[in-house]
């Protein structure tokens with residue numbers, strides 16, 4: 001009987017290893033992470049409900065950390081689609097490269113600001129979705145503005161940027177950058193999170 005080859009979304013290190021690596025990095029870079037544990041399944045589900053999985057062919061995730069959202073994206077992603085994850089923390093990049101095997105996944109060591117250069121280098125068209133849980137409220141304003149503007153430019157028509165945050169500070173920048181912004185809230189997360197769905 002022919003066995004259908006399927007990408008392996010998770011192999012190797014288990015959940016305990018993910019939590020431990022995330023917590024250690026929180027103590028090293030608290031402002032870059034914002035929480036001592038990764039996003040809850042409730043937050044991940046609420047964020048990903050907004051994705052049209054039948055249509056999406058290019059998704060970019062900023063700050064995947066230990067891959068909590070990444071794994072759930074891969075579980076839902078169309079077989080012909082590509083997921084690009086961009087992460088500044090080398091420990092996390094290394095962990096993702098060691099623990100996630102999926103031909104649809106491209107792990108990039110770098111900053112979200114360079115999204116367009118990364119898409120060009122991979123020969124990909126504009127993104128359908130950009131997903132971000134970056135610490136926008138603690139980064140310098142110029143950096144936040146550059147990332148938001150670059151994300152808007154990298155989205156194709158009908159594209160959306162889906163964001164979760166632990167502070168409302170970014171909301172005015174979002175409303176200045178995007179045509180339409182909807183907001184939402186997920187209480188079952190540490191800490192409770194605001195969500196913003198930003199349309200190009």
Ligand SMILES: C[S@@+](CC[C@H](N)C(=O)[O-])C[C@H]1O[C@@H](n2cnc3c(N)ncnc32)[C@H](O)[C@@H]1O
Pocket residue numbers: 032033034035037038039062063064065066067068069086087088089092110111112113133134135
């Ligand atoms: C709140 S954690 C989110 C982790 C994971 N997405 C989750 O939901 O559990 C923020 C992540 O963004 C990363 N990060 C911070 N600034 C970044 C930037 N400019 N570009 C890409 N990643 C960044 C941090 O290293 C960290 O992994």
